Amino acid sequence: MNARTIAALSLTTLFFVGGAWLLLNRGERAAASTGGATDIPELGMTRVERGKYLVTSVGCDDCHTPLKSGANGPEPDLARRLSGHPDFMKLPPAPAAAGPWMVSAAATLTAWSGPWGTSFTANLTPDPETGLGSWTEQNFVQTIRKRRHMGSGRPLLPPMPAAFYANFSDYDLKAIFAYLQTIPAIKNRVPQPLPPLDGAQ
């Protein structure tokens, strides 16, 4: 085998090994190419627009915006949009679970009771004292990702579908947070969760 043949074989080896490396890592490179941008050009959206699209598509309002009775029956109280369970609304203890009926909810759909106790939906508006105004983007991302309050505190409670929302990409979670920081701040101190009636404090 002469030197020219060996050099040609070397180049061929380099081509195949290099090609294999590029193929193996294409997913990572594709992710890197979209992760750092502030816009998603192919969707024609800014980050905040993307956040609004997600918030209004995945049902955040269903539990975090209280329902009120209106001419059309129960409807979202948009003056309190995404501010969670109203602090002025004092509730009697939830009815005991019976038979297959394990879960009950207040008429606002902002207070829920079940085997875990009673939970009240959080204030997602940017109020600094009672909402997410003092939170960092990382606090929010880690809350959803780790399913714990601020990423390392108490577990998120039902009916928050955190197990599914944990599948959001970091980009989408940051987009949701960015949008939530743009909505009107509402001062509303949501009560903390209550233990089950027969449970420990």
Add this chain to the structure above:
Amino acid sequence: MQPAAQRRAARRLPWLVTAAALVSCAQAEGPAALPELLSETGLFTPGSVGEIDPLNLPFAPQYPLWSDGASKRRWIRIPQGAAIDARNPDAWQFPEGTRFWKEFSFGRRVETRYMERLADGSFRYATYVWSEDGRDARLASAAGVANVETDGGSAHEVPSESDCRACHEGRRSPVLGFGALQLSPDRDPNAPHRERVTDGSVDMAALAARGLLEGLPDRLLSDPPRIAGRSPRERAALGYLFGNCSGCHNGEGPLAALGLDFDQRVSAPEPPRALRSAVGKLSRFSIPGAEQTLRVAPGEPQASALAFRMGSRFPASRMPPLGTRLVDDEALELVRDWIENDLAEVPNTHGERP
């Protein structure tokens, strides 16, 4: 180049190219996967699951983390020829390849946790669950194990990797029990669950004598760090809060915005951050039935969120929120005594937000 040398070089070229490509691939994929068995991690001498490799140094922090009464043993392995960068006494930097093991026993060995510093400066976390016959411990799923039976009859929870990161990555260094204050030779005789220092166990002085603390300020050896409590009880209480709470509640991590800081800084011991950020400060948490609650109400442990939450195991109230299922009665009594007896002179700033 001579024709013979050219031919030799040409013969080697394919191997060199292939080797370079393989190295490149290996680097792109990160560190090798962790061994399936604890006995293959380097903790023990080869062929043993009981004899610790003499290169692994045992240590015992003076303010241990409460883990439902588990008895613990810990070791560090510093790569040969390397040393810890100890210039900053509040954030020792560990060389690449440093490994830690922490063994939890409840009558028998149940779990051994593992941390390793990687080339990029990050740490990886894993845990190994012991077989009931003690023959070896097997790598647990990253999701953790909800219930592992112990000899005492209670169930032990093996943490998920996410829970490991929740506690270890909320502070300036992910290594929580191995630093200037935790390994100070001036150990606190009143620390809850203080551990006996065994033969061969290393503290800061022993590490320095072995040349393993590079750049350690001399004053830390002549005047070893200790918490400046106004009484032995306060020193122990603040030490407990440092060892058990400051991983999350400190002034620089993700929860800094809460303004609750149980950290202790060797480099700047005064003023006491724990007192300033907790005593008389309004809590976001309210004790059931109370309109508002202080984090620590001087003289009133029953009205203090700190004592209430330490004594709770309801998931939404309990502190700490993970890593334990049983209330630490000894520490709770200490903290209640401290609030009741040592804080009477502290100005009460009722209602002030942190």
